[in-house]
């Protein structure tokens with residue numbers, strides 16, 4: 001876990017009681033968070049909005065996304081769609097342009113793959129290809145599309161990883177392989193982009209729909225709330241330690 005001092009409180013930079021003017025949007029800190037309709041993505045989006053950030057939120061399910069974005073008020077822009085769809089990624093890039101710049105990209109959206117989790121001996125290869133598209137190719141594509149904006153504002157990328165990237169859990173080989181690939185993309189990106197901070201974060205187990213789909217709702221309910229991971233992510237953003245892999249525990 002990143003063990004720096006607590007994040008100082010941040011004065012909101014936008015008036016959240018009214019729609020932002022173009023000038024407010026340019027002067028605010030702006031984030032793009034994928035998988036923002038629930039779980040860790042929503043918890044982080046809420047915290048960013050509370051700290052004065054403007055947040056472009058995306059997920060496939062429009063109804064759930066709109067409901068979650070409405071909670072954040074005018075700080076949020078909801079753009080529903082699938083991150084594996086190039087046309088949707090272009091819409092996201094335009095939403096970021098409309099804000100006037102980007103300070104933070106959070107690649108949090110992720111697939112789990114087939115359930116029950118198949119052993120590698122039986123892993124359906126089409127499903128594995130789809131999983132790499134969602135968990136590896138789409139995050140890299142979003143990085144490519146937003147890098148000029150991130151470089152311009154010395155911004156940051158957070159890629160959400162997993163302990164399955166480094167541990168040998170039976171059944172988690174497909175998902176874990178995508179997270180290991182995302183880790184290495186992050187690692188090389190950090191070396192190639194000195195003006196952009198890159199952190200890849202294992203958030204630990206969280207009680208979310210994804211974990212419930214993997215281990216069942218009863219076992220998932222014993223895991224911590226995704227809210228418990230948010231202070232670790234906020235400390236990264238506020239204190240900007242060197243790029244690297246972090247484990248939240």
Ligand SMILES: NC(=O)c1ccc[n+]([C@@H]2O[C@H](COP(=O)([O-])OP(=O)(O)OC[C@H]3O[C@@H](n4cnc5c(N)ncnc54)[C@H](OP(=O)(O)O)[C@@H]3O)[C@@H](O)[C@H]2O)c1
Nearest residue numbers: 035037039040059060061082083109110162205206208210
């Ligand atoms: N929960 C855990 O114990 C755990 C442990 C280690 C790592 N993680 C990682 O933590 C991150 C957040 O997961 P979570 O547990 O918060 O899961 P979650 O509650 O199921 O949320 C996943 C979010 O991603 C969205 N999403 C999924 N596929 C998408 C796609 N192709 N395009 C756009 N949005 C998509 C979902 O909305 P739609 O379905 O509507 O698209 C939802 O908003 C993931 O990267 C996951 O791998 C989780």
